Amino acid sequence: MNSSRSSASTIIVIGTGIAGLASALALARKDQDVALLGPKAPLPPARADEFDPRVYAISPASQQFLVELGIWDLLPADRVMPVEAMEVFGDAASPPADAVRRMPAPSTGRVELSAWQGGLAAMAWIVESRELERALRQAVQMFNIRWIADRYAGLERHAPDAPLMLRTANHAGLPCGLAVGADGADSPLRESIGLPVTRSTYDATGLVMHLSVALPHQGRARQWFTPDGVLALLPMPDADGQPQVSMVWSMRTAKADALLAMDAATQRVAMGERLFEATGGVLGALTARTSLVGFPLALQSASQMVAPGVALVGDAAHLVHPLAGQGLNLGLGDAKALADTLATREAYRNVYDLRVLRRYQRARAEPLLAMRLATDGLYRLFDSPLAPVNWLRNAGMNVVDRLPPLKRLLVQGASGL
Ligand SMILES: Cc1cc2nc3c(=O)[nH]c(=O)nc-3n(C[C@H](O)[C@H](O)[C@H](O)COP(=O)(O)OP(=O)(O)OC[C@H]3O[C@@H](n4cnc5c(N)ncnc54)[C@H](O)[C@@H]3O)c2cc1C
Structure with a gap:
């Protein structure tokens, strides 16, 4: 935070997760006066053969943004795995009875997409959350961005269109023009200004673990739409000399809870068996490397991403x-769009000018809606137990697989570029 500038142009980013760190850095690189407010828990040192259970598939658009931020080269190259191709498998079922005579025999749907089809270096890069955070923290330090290791507790404002005073848990007062809420799905900032959210839960839990696999993954991400939910196995760097994948299985909550409640030995056997069955043995035997962790899944969006003196980014x-x-990836897109919008505002407008903040909201409206519709639509399509829907979704995948121009569009669309 630059004390020579007026606090009315100061931006305080609340939340020190990846979206918050990336937002602060992007703003600082655009010469905005910015500080971070949030906890600063130490990160455990990186150890060979030990990987953070939380990994992200970073899209080409996000990777480009991280390059622009100077972060990409700070990541340890031997812990970043490029995804060269992706295979998606459907769930076979019989066609609707009256269509049997006219339609070809059903087969499990399958689509294979590869980076070269879209002219990309990789479809995505698998990166550990901890390593991304470490690189961002290093850059935040290099840019001398002030980090207030405290928690947001509330705000005061004396007029609707005026700078703010943030209150922290330790009773400090922080004057600023704009508060950026990067404080996660339960965003205390969003709650304190009464911005409503629409939320629907999926009756699904995201189960996460790393696994050793007997056969090489060949840099391929694989996804199965199984009766137990959507299973993704993402390629990871080898560990202990063996190929490794990271699992995200979004499973009905009752089934997920039953697995999570098992003792470690029973859980290991149960997961190995279920995974082998779901993957059809394509990666050979799968053995747990980490314990199983569950995350509740929901679809949520704030009614507005901005309010006077406030902008939200990421899960907030x-x-x-x-x-x-x-x-x-959406959170990183927000960070970039917010920094670009604020840096290109007219000289006579403040950082808290609602007209400027609405430009940011408009810039994010289309990508956010597209992603919400795509992820929610796919989830519901594959969640349907109806036989005709089951048949159509598998047949549809096989049709897509035979159309190279459509596959090129899909790869380019998913890149976010
Ligand atoms: C199972 C699973 C798998 C996923 N896989 C992927 C993937 O492959 N690729 C991908 O792009 N995304 C993935 N995601 C989504 C991704 O994890 C989130 O979108 C991302 O972590 C959100 O980051 P964030 O910084 O917005 O929020 P958070 O990581 O929740 O950070 C919020 C921060 O705010 C801080 N905070 C909270 N309250 C306060 C306060 N009062 N004052 C100050 N600070 C505060 C917290 O301490 C924290 O640091 C996955 C999610 C799940 C559940």
Whole structure:
């Protein structure tokens, strides 16, 4: 925070997760006066063969943004895995009875997409959350961004269109023009200004763990739409000399809870068996490397991403189903759009000018809606138990697989570029 500037132009980013760190850095690089407010828990040191259970599939658009921020080269190259191709498998079922005579025999739907089809270096990069955070923190330090290791507790404002005073848990008062809420899905900032959210739960829990696999993954991400929910296995760097994948299985909550409640030995056997069955043995035997962790899944969006003196980024503004692995990518897109919008505002407008903030909201409206519709639509399409829907979704996948121009569009669309 630059004390020579007026506090009316100061931006305080609340929340020190990845969306918050990236927002502060993007704003600082655009010469905005910015500080961070949030906890600063130490990160455990990186150890060979030990990987953070939380990993992200970073899209080409996000990777480009991280390059612009100077973060990409700070990531340890041997812990970043490029995804060269993606295979998606459907769930076979019989066609509707009256269509049997006219339609070809059903087969499990399958679509294969590869980076080269879209002219990309990779479809995505798998990166550990901890390593991304470490690189962002390093850059925040290099840019000398002030980090107030405290928690947001509330705000005061004396006029609707005026700077704010943030209150912290330790009773400090922080004057600023704009408060950026990067404080997660339960956003205390969003709650304190009464911005409503629409939320629907999926009756699904995201189960996460890393696994050793007997056969090489060949840099492929694989996804199965199984009767137990959507299973994704993402390629990871080898660990202990063996190929490794990271699992995200969004499973009906009752089934997920039953697995989570098992003792470690029973859980290991149960997961190995279920995974082998769901994957059809394509990666050979799968053995747990980490314990199973569960995350409740929801679709949520704030009614507005902005309010006078406030802008929301990341999960504070929106939550999507993780089947497309896009939650954090959306948050990084917000960080970039907010920094670009504020840096290009007219010289006579303040950082808290609602007209400027609405430009940011408009810039994010289309990508957010597209991602919400795509992830929620896919989830509901594959969640339907109806036989005709089941048949159509598998047949549809096989049709897509035979149309190279459509596959090129899908790869380019998913890149976010
Ligand atoms: C199972 C699963 C798999 C996923 N896989 C992917 C994937 O492959 N790719 C992808 O792009 N996304 C993925 N996501 C989504 C991704 O995890 C989130 O979108 C992302 O972590 C959100 O980051 P954030 O910084 O917005 O929020 P958070 O990570 O929740 O950070 C919020 C921060 O705010 C801080 N905070 C809270 N309260 C206060 C306060 N009062 N004052 C100050 N600070 C405060 C917290 O301490 C925290 O640091 C996945 C999600 C799930 C559940």
